[in-house]
């Protein structure tokens with residue numbers, strides 16, 4: 635993935651037309667576009683191909699099944715044009731390895747979720763986040779997802795994964811600070827609602843970009 639702006643757009647809209655318009659309009663502001671269930675279930679898998687004609691696409695299906703099912707999910711979305719996939723660590727090493735093998739077969743990136751950015755992540759994910767980060771390194775994932783809402787956790791996860799990539803959601807609508815997340819070790823910030831729900835999305839992206847300089 636290129637590293638020009640260090641921003642990833644979370645395109646969680648449910649209209650294909652709106653998604654394509656936003657992807658075109660915001661092209662220069664984001665290094666990749668993350669799309670997941672909201673858009674893919676509304677618009678169909680073909681939307682992955684259409685968006686990937688405009689930008690690199692990370693498929694956020696938070697893949698979390700047995701190895702064979704993980705492989706089938708990954709292959710479907712990578713074959714549709716995604717250049718990266720996101721998987722959950724908690725199903726274990728064999729499940730993650732299946733994602734890694736599919737990603738490698740397509741020359742794609744694999745990102746593994748460690749601790750999520752919302753308050754509920756304290757219950758099950760936070761106590762296991764370090765183990766999940768170790769597992770991501772063990773399967774040779776490209777990187778991990780770590781919360782911009784808790785920069786101290788980004789710092790900790792960075793100390794475990796070395797120079798693997800950290801992509802970090804939670805800035806804007808969830809209250810995380812972009813500058814603090816980058817300072818703690820995030821490589822990329824993921825922003826959704828603060829951009830696509832703005833009256834003028836490009837201006838909002840521009841403002842976010844300025845906070846990083």
Ligand code: O7M
Nearest residue numbers: 644720749750751779803807808825826827
């Ligand atoms: O900026 P938002 O809050 O509108 O959107 C954030 C996006 O990041 C949205 O697509 C979430 O599903 C995603 N996300 C989180 O918000 N928190 C996490 O811990 C993990 C993700 C994510 O992208 O996981 C891969």
